[in-house]
């Protein structure tokens with residue numbers, strides 16, 4: 065059995081307008097429109113929910129917004145403040161996963177498949193993220209939880225603002241059957257119109273078409289629509305800030321000469337590192353040991369494997385590396401070990417049956 069991934073889509077609610085309301089409490093409860101001023105040729109960047117009630121929405125010409133809602137508060141954007149706030153949001157998200165893909169200042173995907181906290185429940189993680197954002201930044205976010213990006217993003221829009229919605233693996237296919245094609249990832253206005261002419265209105269209609277027929281009408285995108293129609297989306301969360309290495313080191317209380325004591329310390333460190341790798345679904349190809357002798361002279365030794373490092377060979381590898389140093393003959397004050405050549409794996413997921421619906 066292949067266990068599903070756990071993806072969270074976080075979308076800040078009316079981001080620019082919410083930041084303005086937060087920083088100026090007098091705006092609270094009033095329609096707020098951030099973007100071009102009414103007498104300019106600019107457009108609305110963000111309207112808060114009060115302004116949206118009058119039909120104002122992003123990308124609308126500011127002059128048109130003014131006709132709909134002349135009494136709104138019109139504000140010029142303060143992008144430096146939004147960028148800084150966005151950085152703080154992303155910093156919070158990185159506490160919950162190393163795999164975070166920012167889509168814009170106010171939106172990101174997280175792959176939390178490897179997060180064992182919160183009973184391994186993506187739903188509880190999403191709640192904890194929302195709580196942290198409210199508590200630390202005084203802003204609300206909506207979260208969508210699902211087993212791929214396509215459905216996680218749709219889920220975050222279901223209960224906006226301050227929403228949390230979950231589309232479980234077992235419910236995905238049914239959910240997509242009832243989803244209007246205009247909401248499918250990658251289907252814009254033109255394609256939507258073309259589909260409607262062909263009698264394709266929602267997911268269920270797409271399922272009646274063969275992949276070949278879809279490709280015939282829509283080109284390569286047809287393959288994509290056929291996948292989405294089944295509730296499938298294999299796109300990984302692309303994190304830009306992946307770590308290059310993972311390591312640990314300690315300084316002994318007093319210098320050590322005994323080779324076995326040093327080997328045991330390094331094994332204790334590598335065990336911790338390997339556990340971290342497993343949780344994050346990473347493999348490593350290189351192991352490096354670092355030794356600082358009593359006189360502060362430093363040595364590093366490393367070995368790279370074509371196959372990923374595994375627990376079985378790690379002990380003999382570290383012993384082999386130690387033998388290439390002067391450990392055993394000279395006092396040592398510090399030892400450390402680092403793994404690098406990191407690579408993401410999905411195979412780890414298959415080994416651990418932690419990914420059932422009940423803890424989704």
Ligand SMILES: [Mg+2]
Nearest residue numbers: 075076078170
């Ligand atoms: Mg948003």
